[in-house]
Amino acid sequence: MTIFDILSPIDVPSIVQSFFDLGRAVNYDGHTMPLLSIQVTELKDGIFIGCSMNHCIGDGTSYWLFFNTWSEIFQARGNNISITRPPIHKRWFPDGVNPIINLSFPHQDEFISRFEAPKLRARMFHFSSESLKAKANAESNTNKISSFQSLSAFVWRCVTRVRRLPCDQIINCNLAANNRPRMEPSSPNDYFGNSLHALRGVTTAGELLEHNLGWAAWKLREAVANHTDQVVRDWVDTWLQFNMYGNEFGMGKAVALRSGYANKFDGKVSSYPGYEGGGSIDLEVCLLPDSMSALESDEEFMDAVSLPHQLH
Template sequence: MSSPGIQHISQCFIKPKNTPEEAKQPIYLSQWDLAMACANYIQKGLLFAKPPAFDRENQMEDLLEKLKDSLALALDHFYPLAGRLATLKQENPPIYSIYVDCNNSPGARFVHASLNSTIDDILSPVDVPKIVQSFFDHDRAINHDGHTRPLLTIQVTELIDGIFMGCSANHMIVDGTSYWHFFNTWSEIFNANGQKIAISRPPIHKRWFLEGHGPILSLPFTHHDQFVRIHEAPQMRERVFHFSSESLAKLKAKANAESDTTKISSLQALAAHVWRCITRTRNLPPDQETSCMMAINNRTRLCPPVPQEYVGNCIQAVRATAAAGELLDRGLGWSSSKLHLAVHNHTDEIVRNWVESWLQSPVIYQAAEFIDPCSVLMGSSPRFNMYGSEFGLGKAVAIRSGYANKFDGKVSSFPGVEGGGSMDLEICLRPHSMSLLESDEEFMGAVTVSSSRD
């Protein structure tokens, strides 16, 4: 790598081109949104190869202007991302709640940066280079910081032969589904080349509340010092492992055959495979309880279902548990079945019971709840249309993420660049565990290549 640091060239703020009337009213947040106050921003981005004969100055300036113009139009539809958080406090009756204020905000931040490095400098190392964290704004910020920070920052970092588009979005405003909905809509508007279009999937901003509740949900606090906690990740290695569609088909077939069923999905089989192999690296006592958590979209679980275009958090985590010894002895089918059952049992009733419980005793997620040296947490989703956003640059060559929401045992799943049902897993582990995982024959036997660039 030629240069050790990112050079920030310019920044500006982008407001919606035409602010809709509904943006002038407070946007109150749901229980799933409020619970995310101490999580980090979502930080995901796409790495593009520069098109042939791409001029470093004029074409880059043209691209930046088009990105800014189309972002302003995208914010017409996703206007909460141009706002700031605000806190509503009231003594009688007591209310403490957080909402989005779109009236007192400079807008979303847009940053242009450069790095004197190549695509291979980013993708060829075995581990994800630490410099990738610099491709994103809001490093180590938590969502509550959205009171004073933008709720959305786009950072466009120019490499010698590539362009990285990093998007940092407040996790109280969007979950993964609505994050990529925004990204895809922005790309759709960009590709219209200034023509006014009717976007294919208009967002739905009306938050989901349990009958008889909302729109203002009060938290049991009087000051943010009572709940704001900052998590600092330990020293870890972060690596991307690739699984071809053929490899995943074998894992799925094995899991279903061992369980005498046909219902286990490729993702459930892969998650079980990772759960077992990471547990083996940790050398836990046989009776030590382990767990595998999977982030799950509540939209299709609720009755009636919530549209996929719903903007906001509509997620929870389902959990399968097993003693370490039994997990390793029983095989892939048994662990896959436990994960399948956890997903299958996540019904409308379960979701509503969780919401009722939260309303009776509101909580804000703290990192310590998910950081367990005996657990694995599967986040993100290979179902998100990550490679569908091209911005006139062609298909991205890789997906990478920032510092946010990472800890020992965090696994993020992305679609593979070649499509066809392939997947990439971004795995974060303590250095010793990662070394053991890399030498684990069962795990590596399913890995096709270790980088998402073919």
């Protein structure tokens, strides 16, 4: 198998899931399985490095901090190893919160569920320009909507349209937010652990499609702006920026990013910075086959998609 065999198909080949060691594990399996696994798959013209990390260790920010640091140590070749961003391992807990939580369950089956993803299509879509940002801000008469908020709103509207949902059905657009810069005082960017939160834009399918891109993007912008230190702390009480292509391990710069089996569900969208930089973004979109086919036939959506650099 070659790099082209992985990157050229329209859908992400299912064999990519076998390149990750702990694809179907859940956090609780860390009692008996590794908390971190690196699987290196040799291709005819390159390698695929599959990294699997138990979420009890850290979140996506911590994941990429580990990957970047590992690459930095390798590139030093044992000479004057100096880590640019040393991870901060001291755990943070709000004042008055006891980090030890006892679960009153006699057996793990009472609180552990194992998700089995339905048959999905996963496809990468490349977006190279910021035209969506300009359009969303113009339609909302503002300059506060970010590129990512605009793109998220765009995908939200397009996927909702091709799903042909009832007008009165309530729908969500969930975004994973890094809590570190939102805390007061702010947590260090190199805090190694879990510090993330799910933000949510909520409306009905009919209302989302009746309004324009700017309206949808503003709803997501409001969700981000309203996510403050107090919101994070209240959430805890209720309970009781990365370099992805610069990593190098002796065979040159990575040409693409792909994910494994974990967290795949209908409507899941994962975003990665585009290979060429400049604000470009690669989105891995997972949909049921009929919805994906409809999305591929949606002119507004496909007009915004561009050819990724690695396939030029």
